[in-house]
Amino acid sequence: MSESNLPDYRIQSEAVRDRFARIKKRPVTMEVAGLSKTFQSRHGTVTALKDINLTIHKREFVCVIGPSGCGKSTLIRILAGLEQATEGEVRLDGKVVDKPGPERGMVFQGYTLFPWLTVKKNIMFGLIESGYDKGTAEAEARQWIELIGLSRFENSYPHQLSGGMKQRVAIARALANKPKVLLMDEPFGALDAQTRSKMQAYLMEIWKNIDVTVFFITHDLDEAIYLADRILVLKANPGEVQEVIEVAVPQPRHPEQFLSPEFIATKKRLEELIHPPKQDDDDDHLNLVRMVPVNDEVGSVF
Numbered sequence: 001m002s003e004s005n006l007p008d009y010r011i012q013s014e015a016v017r018d019r020f021a022r023i024k025k026r027p028v029t030m031e032v033a034g035l036s037k038t039f040q041s042r043h044g045t046v047t048a049l050k051d052i053n054l055t056i057h058k059r060e061f062v063c064v065i066g067p068s069g070c071g072k073s074t075l076i077r078i079l080a081g082l083e084q085a086t087e088g089e090v091r092l093d094g095k096v097v098d099k100p101g102p103e104r105g106m107v108f109q110g111y112t113l114f115p116w117l118t119v120k121k122n123i124m125f126g127l128i129e130s131g132y133d134k135g136t137a138e139a140e141a142r143q144w145i146e147l148i149g150l151s152r153f154e155n156s157y158p159h160q161l162s163g164g165m166k167q168r169v170a171i172a173r174a175l176a177n178k179p180k181v182l183l184m185d186e187p188f189g190a191l192d193a194q195t196r197s198k199m200q201a202y203l204m205e206i207w208k209n210i211d212v213t214v215f216f217i218t219h220d221l222d223e224a225i226y227l228a229d230r231i232l233v234l235k236a237n238p239g240e241v242q243e244v245i246e247v248a249v250p251q252p253r254h255p256e257q258f259l260s261p262e263f264i265a266t267k268k269r270l271e272e273l274i275h276p277p278k279q280d281d282d283d284d285h286l287n288l289v290r291m292v293p294v295n296d297e298v299g300s301v302f
């Protein structure tokens, strides 16, 4: 499809409009209000986040995208309660977040499973911590292991699993505690392309069946469009909201939609926001100096 034939990325079909209207009527799960974060470093003050405002409704899937250094990880760490805001606040069901809590599950890129525990015991760990007796925790863990299709591996250790399997266990472990919000920081970033797309489809499938709100950071534009109801686009220096996009691609999502006009139009918009055309005065061009003479190529065109 040529660019001139693309629809405006903001145009929604009636079904998509209705879906967003329904989402907005749901209760607010998480609210980010006037959030700013500065760090003091050797080079001075870094404004990692500046005046971020966002309201996320129950069972919404929000993706965050932006160039390196725009504050994505800082934002998710503040939502997790691992980092404190300099200004503003985060509220979960109306309560201010100031420390980690069981109502927020986390899945990060590095496999955060306990290497010395089996799949089953990794999933049981949080359940026992939150007061389940061993028998109930074990029964609950088994249900999750079945749901993620790893029953044959319940007694395996993380090093015996592939990257995709480890992330499935990490997701199950986070969801077993029945969090209200699942915070995911580039959870599939370390996976090869094929495993990554399987994991995306798989996460969609789980999310359809579970009452959880998802906040998901990614560098991958296709991943953001495929997964998200809304995409929060940040810019760097300082980390500010550029745009919040309601994805016009209908739900439920399926891989054929990657070629749909709405998908391509949204991707084009994200590319414009994240990789704007270079200005002449940009100072990040390569300054290549030939270090050794390559006489046979002088004047040649290659």
Ligand SMILES: Nc1ncnc2c1ncn2[C@@H]1O[C@H](COP(=O)(O)OP(=O)(O)OP(=O)(O)O)[C@@H](O)[C@H]1O
Pocket (backbone or CB within 6 Å): 039, 040, 041, 046, 047, 048, 066, 067, 068, 069, 070, 071, 072, 073, 074, 075, 239
């Ligand atoms: N503990 C810290 N001390 C000082 N500066 C920090 C600290 N943590 C983050 N920063 C700075 O804050 C800004 C945002 O960092 P952050 O890691 O949140 O960005 P990001 O969007 O997640 O980056 P990437 O996509 O590369 O992971 C960067 O300029 C970073 O150098």
